[in-house]
Amino acid sequence: ExxxxxxxxxxxxxxxxxxxxxxxxxxxxxxxxxxxxxxxxxxxxxxxxxxxxxxxxxxxxxxxxxxxxxxxxxxxxxxxxxxxxxxxxxxxxxxxxxxxxxxxxxxxxxxxxxxxxxxxxxxxxxxxxxxxxxxxxxxxxxxxxxxxxxxxxxxxxxxxxxxxxxxxxxxxxxxxxxxxxxxxxxxxxxxxxxxxxxxxxxxxxxxxxxxxxxSLEAGFATATDLADALVQKKGIPFREAHHIAGALTSACIKEGFTLSSAPIQVRNNISPHLADDSFYFEAVDMQKSADKKISEGGTALPRQKEQxxxxxxxxxxxxxxxxxxxxx
Structure with a gap:
């Protein structure tokens, strides 16, 4: 369980x-x-x-x-x-x-x-x-x-x-x-x-x-996953991706949103890449975040069963x- x-x-x-x-x-x-x-x-x-x-x-x-x-x-x-x-x-x-x-x-x-x-x-x-x-x-x-x-x-x-x-x-x-x-x-x-x-x-x-x-939502726990997704799927250098994810987090704190509740307007103001809903919501999904940690000893579900x-x-x-x- x-x-x-x-x-x-x-x-x-x-x-x-x-x-x-x-x-x-x-x-x-x-x-x-x-x-x-x-x-x-x-x-x-x-x-x-x-x-x-x-x-x-x-x-x-x-x-x-x-x-x-x-x-x-x-x-x-x-x-x-x-x-x-x-x-x-x-x-x-x-x-x-x-x-x-x-x-x-x-x-x-x-x-x-x-x-x-x-x-x-x-x-x-x-x-x-x-x-x-x-x-x-x-x-x-x-x-x-x-x-x-x-x-x-x-x-x-x-x-x-x-x-x-x-x-x-x-x-x-x-x-x-x-x-x-x-x-x-x-x-x-x-x-x-x-x-x-x-x-x-x-x-x-x-x-x-x-x-x-x-607590996960309030702590913006998938901000790193968002930065990684910008690198892997949008081809953005990590330094820039890190900046975009950080800027969105700051905007959410200021306006009272979480990453999963941030409206498209707020996201688009930070970067047009964040306006792609299918890309964005997959990147900030909590369960998917855990399952991306696929290294041996990681928290992905297959690794949990193995462990x-x-x-x-x-x-x-x-x-x-x-x-x-x-x-x-």
């Missing part, structure tokens, strides 16, 4: 070009797949066995660390007992992966907050996922999105906590290292809560196509990768 909804894509928080809603959502999806790949990599690097290192110099009796690897499902040993006792790389890598995950969570949470506002109106969250106000009866606040966004700083802080804690510690064990537990456990707990909240919001959000269309198929394949591949529980 989201493949057929077109909304503004933004640069500098200004309306830029039309994109399909599916394209926007998939942009978040691919970021989260990289997060999953990072956590899978963290899981692999954490499968390094420290047992057998003793206090810091090794142990006084013969042991088989290889048997321990096999029994405990680790992948390899720490090659140096001092490194094994002092290292917290596996925790740092987990916290770093969580920090990048939360950067992605924060971005989508911010969009939910914005899109849920009256000013945007692109989506509505159900009452079960919002809260009211003790004073203002009309309020419907996206608290889950705000809390998800807010917890990002907390996760960043946990990473900086451990990085700062181990900075300058001499080999090998120091009591400072017991402070790694709270940031680690808190990060895992907070990420679990945030991801459940995000799943609920995206599953139950209702998108409003008409509000998106109004969705790749996304499903990627999900299946990631789900097939075995995860080995390890003690962090």
């Amino acid at each position: 989201s493949q057929h909804i077109v909304l503004p894509g933004y640069t500098h928080m200004q309306v830029a070009q039309p994109v399909r809603l599916s394209h926007h959502i998939l942009a978040h999806f691919w970021g989260f797949t990289r997060d999953m790949e990072r956590f899978l990599a963290v899981n692999e690097t954490a499968r390094r066995l420290p047992l057998g290192s003793g206090a810091m110099a090794g142990v006084n009796y013969e042991t088989s660390r290889q048997i321990l690897i096999e029994e405990l499902k680790f992948k390899e040993i720490y090659e140096n007992s001092m490194d094994a006792v002092a290292s917290r790389d596996h925790i740092l890598e987990f916290l770093a992966a969580a920090g990048i995950l939360m950067a992605h969570v924060s971005r989508i949470a911010e969009e939910i907050v914005l899109w849920n506002s009256v000013e945007f109106g692109y989506l509505t969250l159900p009452d079960s996922l919002t809260t009211g106000s003790s004073i203002m009866p009309q309020k419907k606040n996206p608290d889950l999105a705000e809390l998800s966004r807010g917890k990002t700083g907390r996760i960043y802080g946990n990473l900086m906590n451990v990085l700062t804690n181990i900075k300058g510690l001499p080999f090998t064990y120091n009591r400072d290292l017991q402070e790694d537990r709270q940031p680690l456990l808190d990060t895992r707990k907070q990420c679990d809560m945030v991801l459940r909240s995000l799943t609920a919001m995206m599953s139950e959000a209702v998108f409003h196509e008409e509000k998106m269309k109004r 969705l198929a790749r996304a499903l394949k990627k999900m299946n591949e990631l789900e097939q990768i075995p995860v080995h529980p390890v003690s962090l």
Whole structure:
């Protein structure tokens, strides 16, 4: 369904070009797949066995660390007992992966907050996922999105906590290292809560196509397409085409029109080329604008179907990768 909804894509928080809603959502999806790949990599690097290192110099009796690897499902040993006792790389890598995950969570949470506002109106969250106000009866606040966004700083802080804690510690064990537990456990707990909240919001959000269309019109989102069409179909140099499209946009703003509602007189005053209705309205059509972005990874409908198929394949591949529980 989201493949057929077109909304503004933004640069500098200004309306830029039309994109399909599916394209926007998939942009978040691919970021989260990289997060999953990072956590899978963290899981692999954490499968390094420290047992057998003793206090810091090794142990006084013969042991088989290889048997321990096999029994405990680790992948390899720490090659140096001092490194094994002092290292917290596996925790740092987990916290770093969580920090990048939360950067992605924060971005989508911010969009939910914005899109849920009256000013945007692109989506509505159900009452079960919002809260009211003790004073203002009309309020419907996206608290889950705000809390998800807010917890990002907390996760960043946990990473900086451990990085700062181990900075300058001499080999090998120091009591400072017991402070790694709270940031680690808190990060895992907070990420679990945030991801459940995000799943609920995206599953139950209702998108409003008409509000998106109004923003596209108000932002003159197909002005670039008009300039491109003047180049491709009228043979005008792009510099001149850019000027014509910009002049029409200025005239529309001044007289209260959108590109799709600009009368022929206004268009003809800018350039006779714009008086060709069949050429003009095809150039500024929102759906056709999206479908012109035919490059691989673009927002054209055939590319969306292609990308969705790749996304499903990627999900299946990631789900097939075995995860080995390890003690962090």
